[in-house]
Amino acid sequence: MSTLRATGRLPGARWAPSPNFGPRPEGAPISLLVVHNISLPPGQFGGPEIEDFFCNRLDHRAHPYFREIEGMQVSAHALIRRDGELVQFVSLLDRAWHAGRSSFRGEQECNDFSIGIELEGTDDLAYTEAQYRRLADTGELIMTAWxxxxxxxxxxxxxxxxxxxxxxGPAFDWSHFRGLLADRRTEGECD
Known part of the structure; x- marks a missing residue:
């Protein structure tokens, strides 16, 4: 069994534990990776607000938008910042609260069987190459473990x-991401 599958902790990730998680249903296989984006305040990058939000520490008086999300308890398994830094909030073995009401190919409640990764960004602003590379590296580790x-x-x-x-959003280049994943898969086969 891989270390990742045993611990649920992504190597190289900074650990910032969120209280917003729970157990996965008994026997639920981890079988989906969901890519998200987030920026707080909307369209602004680099501050502590995303981590504060996922860890229930966000000062809702600090920005008008924060009043709209006051009381929400959400999380993701991990966040990839604009510079490629990986921050982990919830063990991959646990159920993060990232998908909400959701369905994938007829399977309901995606939080039960998915891993959620947030990219610091917006729907319409290009993601950074550092983010694509970190997401591909992380995706390869996750595919190997599950x-x-x-x-x-x-x-x-x-x-x-x-x-x-x-x-x-439309700014996310799925073909570029999948190409990076394919490169990593091919490299792994040559080892």
Missing amino acids: PAITPERMTGHCDIAPGRKTDP
Whole structure:
């Protein structure tokens, strides 16, 4: 069994534990990776607000938008910042609260069987190369630990909650990401 599968902790990630998680249902296989985006305040990057939000520490008086999300308790398994830094909030073995009401190929409640990764960004602003590379590296580790997750079982929040969510948005280049994943898979076969 891989270390990742045993511990649920991503190597190289800074640990920032969120209280917003729970156990996965008994026997639920981890079989989906969901890509999201987030920026707090909207369109602004680099501050502590995303971590504060996922850890229930956000000062809702600090920005008018924060009043709209006051009381929400959400999380993701991990966040990839604009510079490629990986921050982990919830063990991959646990159920993070990232997908909400959702469905993937007829399977309901995606939080039960998915891993959620947030990219610091917006739907319409290009993501950084550092983010794509970190996401591909992380995706490869996750696919190795949980082989039920394949490139075909990596999707956007918009795809599992259409009409309700739009992220990671049109700015996310799925073919570039999948190309980086394929490169890593090919490199692994040559080792």
